[in-house]
Amino acid sequence: MDLWFSEYHQDGVKLSINVDREIVSCQSDYQNIALFDSKEFGRILTLDGQLINTEKDEFFYSEMMVHVPLAVQPTIKDVLVIGGCDGGVLRELEKYASIETIDVVELDEQAIQICQEYFPKNQETFSDERITLYFQDGLKFVRGKEDAYDLVIVDTANPFGVNESLFTREFYGNCYKALRAEGTLISQHANGFYEEDEEAFRHIRQRLTSVFPINKLYLSSVPSYAAGYLLFGYSAKTADPETDVQSEAWEKQAIRTRYYNTDVHRGAFCLPNYIKELL
Amino acid sequence: MDLWFSEYHQDGVKLSINVDREIVSCQSDYQNIALFDSKEFGRILTLDGQLINTEKDEFFYSEMMVHVPLAVQPTIKDVLVIGGCDGGVLRELEKYASIETIDVVELDEQAIQICQEYFPKNQETFSDERITLYFQDGLKFVRGKEDAYDLVIVDTANPFGVNESLFTREFYGNCYKALRAEGTLISQHANGFYEEDEEAFRHIRQRLTSVFPINKLYLSSVPSYAAGYLLFGYSAKTADPETDVQSEAWEKQAIRTRYYNTDVHRGAFCLPNYIKELL
Numbered sequence: 001m002d003l004w005f006s007e008y009h010q011d012g013v014k015l016s017i018n019v020d021r022e023i024v025s026c027q028s029d030y031q032n033i034a035l036f037d038s039k040e041f042g043r044i045l046t047l048d049g050q051l052i053n054t055e056k057d058e059f060f061y062s063e064m065m066v067h068v069p070l071a072v073q074p075t076i077k078d079v080l081v082i083g084g085c086d087g088g089v090l091r092e093l094e095k096y097a098s099i100e101t102i103d104v105v106e107l108d109e110q111a112i113q114i115c116q117e118y119f120p121k122n123q124e125t126f127s128d129e130r131i132t133l134y135f136q137d138g139l140k141f142v143r144g145k146e147d148a149y150d151l152v153i154v155d156t157a158n159p160f161g162v163n164e165s166l167f168t169r170e171f172y173g174n175c176y177k178a179l180r181a182e183g184t185l186i187s188q189h190a191n192g193f194y195e196e197d198e199e200a201f202r203h204i205r206q207r208l209t210s211v212f213p214i215n216k217l218y219l220s221s222v223p224s225y226a227a228g229y230l231l232f233g234y235s236a237k238t239a240d241p242e243t244d245v246q247s248e249a250w251e252k253q254a255i256r257t258r259y260y261n262t263d264v265h266r267g268a269f270c271l272p273n274y275i276k277e278l279l
Numbered sequence: 280m281d282l283w284f285s286e287y288h289q290d291g292v293k294l295s296i297n298v299d300r301e302i303v304s305c306q307s308d309y310q311n312i313a314l315f316d317s318k319e320f321g322r323i324l325t326l327d328g329q330l331i332n333t334e335k336d337e338f339f340y341s342e343m344m345v346h347v348p349l350a351v352q353p354t355i356k357d358v359l360v361i362g363g364c365d366g367g368v369l370r371e372l373e374k375y376a377s378i379e380t381i382d383v384v385e386l387d388e389q390a391i392q393i394c395q396e397y398f399p400k401n402q403e404t405f406s407d408e409r410i411t412l413y414f415q416d417g418l419k420f421v422r423g424k425e426d427a428y429d430l431v432i433v434d435t436a437n438p439f440g441v442n443e444s445l446f447t448r449e450f451y452g453n454c455y456k457a458l459r460a461e462g463t464l465i466s467q468h469a470n471g472f473y474e475e476d477e478e479a480f481r482h483i484r485q486r487l488t489s490v491f492p493i494n495k496l497y498l499s500s501v502p503s504y505a506a507g508y509l510l511f512g513y514s515a516k517t518a519d520p521e522t523d524v525q526s527e528a529w530e531k532q533a534i535r536t537r538y539y540n541t542d543v544h545r546g547a548f549c550l551p552n553y554i555k556e557l558l
Contacts, residue, residue, distance in 0.1 A: 012317060013294070015292070016292070017291065057472075193502055221508045227502035228501075228502050228506060228508055258552050258553045259552060259553060260552070263550070264552075267548070267549030270543050270545055272539070273543075274537045
């Protein structure tokens with residue numbers, strides 16, 4: 001059987017991956033969840049037909065979401081992850097002995113169950129004692145929090161559908177309150193390459209800069225993502241991720257990574273002109 | 280009509296672009312040349328069915344091939360471009376008043392004719408007085424040259440088919456001889472993301488390091504390329520592109536770019552761990 005999964009980057013652009021078979025396909029209370037196996041990208045997770053994660057390249061994304069803030073603030077102890085059912089961000093966080101608690105807020109319990117069952121490495125990741133799972137809406141969860149976290153990671157797909165409430169000014173404002181005095185928020189910003197993404201990018205950017213005093217963008221290659229790269233937002237109360245990065249301290253911890261290193265950290269904040277012009 | 284052009288990154292991975300129509304399709308003495316128009320990527324050039332260049336993102340590639348060496352060595356006067364029928368690299372070179380001659384060696388005269396006719400900006404690019412066109416095999420052309428160029432840019436597609444001779448030890452050795460005492464060679468290295476590319480990458484790398492004393496790699500996003508990024512080789516007789524970059528001198532020239540800037544220059548040499556491991 002010649003079976004192709006296609007991810008539409010735009011109406012007129014799609015990335016297609018030849019897949020062996022569909023492993024799971026189910027409709028949860030919130031979305032369609034499907035998993036495929038493929039030769040080139042390994043196991044693939046899709047939500048509502050959108051490519052969320054592939055075994056082959058999720059480390060590009062997960063490592064850049066986690067190690068950038070941790071290299072700036074080694075004192076991070078309490079972390080909130082919104083979304084992140086696929087476990088990649090959690091796996092990277094768990095590499096830090098200094099992290100004490102990881103709260104994970106995911107709306108869709110079934111998505112987490114499926115990711116635990118079908119991504120073998122996740123068994124271990126989700127059983128780390130520092131993790132507490134909350135099956136709730138992210139916006140509602142952060143509403144009541146104050147001074148509770150050192151780092152919030154918003155690990156979600158693009159700002160459409162189920163995730164829309166996680167890209168609002170209200171949500172970012174609540175994250176600000178939930179963060180301690182030196183807290184940091186990491187979010188994904190799409191990339192601005194296609195016109196539609198440009199709008200999403202500006203939308204997120206405006207809301208974040210109205211809430212946080214420090215807002216920097218960094219860029220990483222993510223091969224399976226539209227246009228092959230992704231912009232991440234580093235929003236903070238006090239720390240500048242370029243000048244305050246503690247490279248030596250990070251390297252001393254000897255954390256094993258496949259993508260991130262402190263050179264990549266510096267390089268990721270060097271943005272091409274066409275992206276600077278979007279700002 | 281629903282017409283899609285597909286670029287196979289691997290047997291099991293393809294990027295497809297919805298195209299309005301095929302503008303040209305002809306068989307030259309060397310290859311099939313086809314042009315398409317598309318909403319998302321503008322005009323597209325393909326050679327033997329392989330995506331060579333799109334209006335939307337060719338500046339990522341062309342700017343990174345040209346401005347990186349020119350920012351390191353503002354004294355570059357005589358340039359040899361092998362390939363480059365699409366004109367992007369030539370357009371960027373022409374921005375430097377300091378460049379005196381640009382020799383362009385392209386095997387396929389018809390490819391250049393078609394690119395001149397169907398990419399409107401190319402009319403101007405190819406009529407620059409500093410340009411001399413040679414319709415020859417690149418390997419043969421450089422064989423007789425000695426001490427003739429400050430910069431050689433090998434602007435070719437992957438090391439298969441027509442271009443194979445441009446990825447040999449003999450070719451790189453001849454480029455070395457053709458370069459002056461402070462000369463530099465820029466080449467494309469595929470990217471090592473897919474297994475097949477990994478082999479091409481190692482192949483090119485081995486040959487270059489056996490010829491040039493300085494060999495550094497730099498990385499750029501190129502959305503339409505396999506995995507969305509490309510590695511470039513900076514091979515030089517004397518200059519180190521990281522420590523010898525003359526950022527202030529480059530900025531003083533006020534050259535207009537859409538991708539390149541001197542921050543991007545620094546950042547491009549910061550390689551992820553999985554690429555360092557390939558070296």
